[in-house]
Amino acid sequence: MSETVSSPRRGRSLRLAAALTVLLALAGYVVVQYVSGGGGAPRCVVRAADGAGDGSPSYAMSPEQAENAATISAVGTTRGLPERAVTIALATALQESALRNLDYGDRDSLGLFQQRPSKGWGSAAQIQDPVYSAGEFYDHLVKVPGYSRLPLTEAAQRVQRSGFPQAYAKHEPDATLLAAALTGRSAASLSCSAPNSGMAGDPAKVRAALVRDFGPEVLPASAGRATGGSSAELSVPASVTVTAGHHGNSADGGPSPQRGWELAHWAVAQSAVLGIDEVSYAGRVWSAEQASEGWRTADGSTEAARRDSARDVHIRTAQ
Structure with a gap:
């Protein structure tokens, strides 16, 4: 009786093990393709130093995210704003939209910064223009007294008035790395x-x-x-x-x-x-x-x- 019961169990175990092996192999393939960029989804990576080892800080993103991040940075530097302003803007966009130019959001929120037409941020079409929306964010940021010396989450919250004001802080390391590369600081590189x-x-x-x-x-x-x-x-x-x-x-x-x-x-x-x-x-x-x-x-x-x-x-x- 015990043999009759154990045989199906062994069969199920073997099938499960085989399935797990296939899944692990597939996951490994996906990871290799993602890391190498070969044959997988397009991506961009910013690193703390060009050619640094695997242990150096890095942040990976899609081409769409990189494009939007570069625009946010360019708008800030064109206005003569410091790297800290760019870092705050990037961390905000990472939290609000994951650096994607969204055509939806909470209530009438739209775009990279989830700005609302009903709150005077501009028309829906304007807000979905990354140059315009980034400019609006910076316009509000520079009106915050001493924004560059404030904790990032506080500076961002003064602009956004979010229901989750502490959420911006978790994006500061990635935003700092992005800003270092996109504003041209040689300590970071983007590929x-x-x-x-x-x-x-x-x-x-x-x-x-x-x-x-x-x-x-x-x-x-x-x-x-x-x-x-x-x-x-x-x-x-x-x-x-x-x-x-x-x-x-x-x-x-x-x-x-x-x-x-x-x-x-x-x-x-x-x-x-x-x-x-x-x-x-x-x-x-x-x-x-x-x-x-x-x-x-x-x-x-x-x-x-x-x-x-x-x-x-x-x-x-x-x-």
């Missing part, structure tokens, strides 16, 4: 990887997006012209002035490295939506084809090439 969609890019759309996020002065009259005989390449001067006295030249009169990295990381964050194939700056290059390697040392050993790479951010669109 994106995505399957090759075959989508061609358009330099005119890249220029329009730069102006949309950074303002009309991001591209001087001489910028954006095709270089090297290729209509698919444009140059963005790293020393371009966004606002007077902010992100201009460095102390020695040369291009600002922070400004250059800000533009370079913005371009990588926008690569999926704009069909950007390659971004290079200061002797480093990111490319969609070798995205799994992140930022790597660029070819070009001549002194002229080094001077050029220190001055310009080169953005090449896919063909």
